[in-house]
Amino acid sequence: MATYIGFLRAINLGRNRKFPKDSIIKAVEAAGFTDVATYINTGNVRFDTTLRSRAKIEAALEEAFEVEAGFAVPTIVFTQKELREIAEHAARLGHGGKHYVSLCKDAPTAAAIKQLEDTSTTDEVAKVGGRAVHLLLGDNYHEAKLTNAAVEKHLGVATNRNLTVIRALAEKWC
Numbered sequence: 001m002a003t004y005i006g007f008l009r010a011i012n013l014g015r016n017r018k019f020p021k022d023s024i025i026k027a028v029e030a031a032g033f034t035d036v037a038t039y040i041n042t043g044n045v046r047f048d049t050t051l052r053s054r055a056k057i058e059a060a061l062e063e064a065f066e067v068e069a070g071f072a073v074p075t076i077v078f079t080q081k082e083l084r085e086i087a088e089h090a091a092r093l094g095h096g097g098k099h100y101v102s103l104c105k106d107a108p109t110a111a112a113i114k115q116l117e118d119t120s121t122t123d124e125v126a127k128v129g130g131r132a133v134h135l136l137l138g139d140n141y142h143e144a145k146l147t148n149a150a151v152e153k154h155l156g157v158a159t160n161r162n163l164t165v166i167r168a169l170a171e172k173w174c
Helices: 021-030 054-069 080-093 110-117 148-155 163-173
Strands: 002-008 034-038 044-049 075-079 098-104 125-129 132-137 158-162
Touching: 002 054, 002 080, 002 158, 002 163, 021 034, 021 044, 021 054, 044 163, 054 075, 075 080, 075 098, 080 098, 080 125, 080 132, 080 163, 098 148, 098 163, 110 125, 110 148, 125 148, 132 148, 148 158, 158 163
Parallel strands: none
Antiparallel strands: 002 044, 002 075, 034 044, 098 132, 098 158, 125 132
């Protein structure tokens, strides 16, 4: 049995994409995973499984989530070690402003990383580490041009969490 952490993209953002924690747990258990827990209502879920293929885990979860929620829920899965490394990398960056992490479904190519990092400015910086993009921003996230949408434009499906959530999940689940 191995423990994984799943990050659900684009849930609980509006009237039509509600997916409460209890329903997430129900769907993960219906997919055959065990020891399921969630953290806050933004789509963070920990579970155990005998599966070892990230792609198979994500596919099983996405199918179960669509059945339970009634809409597609892109899901991005990391091992405990990967999540711990993302939190540690963030600590090494030492950014004093707003720090968000976009978690990518697929590993980006070197060319795509260069394109994204080249969009950085003195006020907004993207640092890619594996399947995580650290967005180092000024005080107002809602006015930033370097957002999860920009990450997805260059690297494909991603979901975004603030560094406080990433750290809390790493401490709690890793």
